[in-house]
Amino acid sequence: MKPGRRGAAVTTAAPSSSRALVHPPRADIRLEGVLHALSDPMRLRVVRQLARDEAGLGGLSCSQIDLPVTKSTSTHHFRVLRESGVIQQIYRGTAKLNGLRRDDLNALFPGLLDSVLTAATAQAERTGPARGH
Amino acid sequence: MKPGRRGAAVTTAAPSSSRALVHPPRADIRLEGVLHALSDPMRLRVVRQLARDEAGLGGLSCSQIDLPVTKSTSTHHFRVLRESGVIQQIYRGTAKLNGLRRDDLNALFPGLLDSVLTAATAQAERTGPARGH
């Protein structure tokens, strides 16, 4: 039996390498799903790191993002983020590059992502001003 | 979550009737908790109805809010909303009046509540009116 990719949602374009990842099309992204995805501390952490990196390059690989969990748990969180429509993932060699779906999120839920990011930063400063940066 | 005095949260003032409800003080409200509370369709529905009513009076009683679940499930959702800091509840006779904690939320997470409400309305309009295919 094949790994059987469920769904068959539009995969925006030809991946730069080979394997394809299923992303929900913009119209299928649900507010409840996005809020749920963002309500987990680990996933919020991923999103913040992606946002911080955003200006520079095209994305961060999973292993570049520092999470205090095992790799398989990490995979789980990245999948939740992708399937809820928060992030985009493309294979690049053996790595997988992650980026926020800013355009889609802003089109559907104007201001939401930014207010969550701002709130997360504010809360982090409030809670632990004496910590990593 | 034992009902037992967790934290001794400040109950903003003398209740107009008698029984006291425990609310988290502003500083204890966590972004993850708020996002989680808002990620449930029923609770989002409650919050939207409270927002719609907001201009007028002081609050809606639980039974005025239309939810397609039993009373005990309803109680559960109101508690999650209260304990996460999203709503405020006060007893008024046999009823319990509910209102959004707008000031606290805006102070902690500027713009978040409004962008969620806007997003929820937009999504409802997108999904609701046509229901085409």
Add this chain to the structure above:
DNA sequence: GTCAAACTACGATGACTCTCGTACTATGGA
């Protein structure tokens, strides 16, 4: 071809959630 790196799949486990029904308490009136 072989090997390491990066990530996935699968199965398990313990915790939490949403839902309900039934029984209970508190309040305000007839």
Add this chain to the structure above:
DNA sequence: TCCATAGTACGAGAGTCATCGTAGTTTGAC
């Protein structure tokens, strides 16, 4: 006093979630 109204408490069932460990796949380099 008795009763209806509004909501709570408790317990159960079904489901989902976060986490892990182990085993597997894909890719690129040697």
